[in-house]
Amino acid sequence: MRIRVTKSLSLASEQEEVVGSNDLDEQALVAALKAGDRAACAVMVKRFSPRIYRVALKLMGDPDEAEEVLQETFISACQHVRDFEGRSSLGTWLYRIATNAGLMRLRRRKLETVSIDDPVELEDGEVAPRQLIDWGWNPEKHALNEELRRVMDEAIAALPETLRATFILRDIEGLSTAETAETLGISESAAKVRLHRARMRLREYLTEYFAAHRASVAERGDHDDARP
Amino acid sequence: MMTHVHSHEDCRQLLGMLSDYIDGELEARLCEEIEAHLADCENCRIVIDTLRKTVLLYQMPDPPELPEDVELRLFKALDLEPYLRKEPLAEPDEDA
Numbered sequence: 001m002r003i004r005v006t007k008s009l010s011l012a013s014e015q016e017e018v019v020g021s022n023d024l025d026e027q028a029l030v031a032a033l034k035a036g037d038r039a040a041c042a043v044m045v046k047r048f049s050p051r052i053y054r055v056a057l058k059l060m061g062d063p064d065e066a067e068e069v070l071q072e073t074f075i076s077a078c079q080h081v082r083d084f085e086g087r088s089s090l091g092t093w094l095y096r097i098a099t100n101a102g103l104m105r106l107r108r109r110k111l112e113t114v115s116i117d118d119p120v121e122l123e124d125g126e127v128a129p130r131q132l133i134d135w136g137w138n139p140e141k142h143a144l145n146e147e148l149r150r151v152m153d154e155a156i157a158a159l160p161e162t163l164r165a166t167f168i169l170r171d172i173e174g175l176s177t178a179e180t181a182e183t184l185g186i187s188e189s190a191a192k193v194r195l196h197r198a199r200m201r202l203r204e205y206l207t208e209y210f211a212a213h214r215a216s217v218a219e220r221g222d223h224d225d226a227r228p
Numbered sequence: 229m230m231t232h233v234h235s236h237e238d239c240r241q242l243l244g245m246l247s248d249y250i251d252g253e254l255e256a257r258l259c260e261e262i263e264a265h266l267a268d269c270e271n272c273r274i275v276i277d278t279l280r281k282t283v284l285l286y287q288m289p290d291p292p293e294l295p296e297d298v299e300l301r302l303f304k305a306l307d308l309e310p311y312l313r314k315e316p317l318a319e320p321d322e323d324a
């Protein structure tokens with residue numbers, strides 16, 4: 001049986017931005033997917049692949065591996081769509097498949113290289129700030145340059161995997177705390193603790209960058225801190 | 229009764245709540261405590277400002293989305309190539 005993917009459904013794929021919006025269009029899409037409609041599968045891939053790829057790229061820190069995670073995610077999603085119960089949104093379900101696939105690869109990679117556990121984390125859930133330097137840089141005023149993007153990616157890559165996954169889902173992809181927790185299979189309070197640790201570590205990393213940046217700007221006697 | 233004698237211990241307690249604070253998920257009473265502390269603690273002001281900026285930075289749009297060749301290979305891997313068209317995304321030709 002073949003269910004036709006309606007025009008409104010494909011239109012929605014262009015417009016929908018919010019992951020959590022579990023609207024009628026999504027229900028129609030899921031119904032078509034469950035009925036084995038190939039066009040529906042294409043709609044799902046088109047709608048969600050940029051987000052899934054972004055998550056995979058940030059998580060893996062490597063384009064080839066990100067692409068493998070991306071393919072794995074959608075192959076698995078198309079095969080197992082009948083298991084999707086619709087309790088979460090389709091987007092959250094896909095994030096879960098992708099995050100699991102990515103984390104599994106990262107663990108395998110680690111086992112193959114050196115067998116050590118995640119870096120030791122502070123027990124009280126805090127990261128004590130070492131750097132207390134004001135950045136003198138304002139995200140609202142400046143566009144991101146390439147160097148800053150690279151440093152931001154490095155900072156993410158330096159996070160332990162579990163913190164990294166939490167931060168990517170919550171702050172980059174904009175999932176709610178509840179959705180993030182559900183995607184990762186952890187409690188909301190655990191998600192909050194991980195998010196806070198991740199943010200504090202990233203803050204520390206970026207502070208080092210901005211401190212060095214400011215020092216070099218001061219040395220040049222240059223007052224433009226946007227550095228093109 | 230609350231006094232705002234500033235000690236390192238206050239900072240430590242406050243640090244654990246900062247993410248909830250900047251996300252607006254902290255109850256009003258605790259927000260007031262934090263704001264009172266911030267009024268006379270330069271260090272915590274810096275931490276909160278840079279933490280907020282960290283989150284903002286990562287929320288700024290990241291332009292390169294899905295490269296075309298990656299998308300093409302994805303559709304190939306899924307055996308969905310006939311559906312890969314720039315726009316509009318709808319039915320494949322033979323079905324029209």
Ligand SMILES: [Zn+2]
Nearest residue numbers: 238239269272
């Ligand atoms: Zn303080």
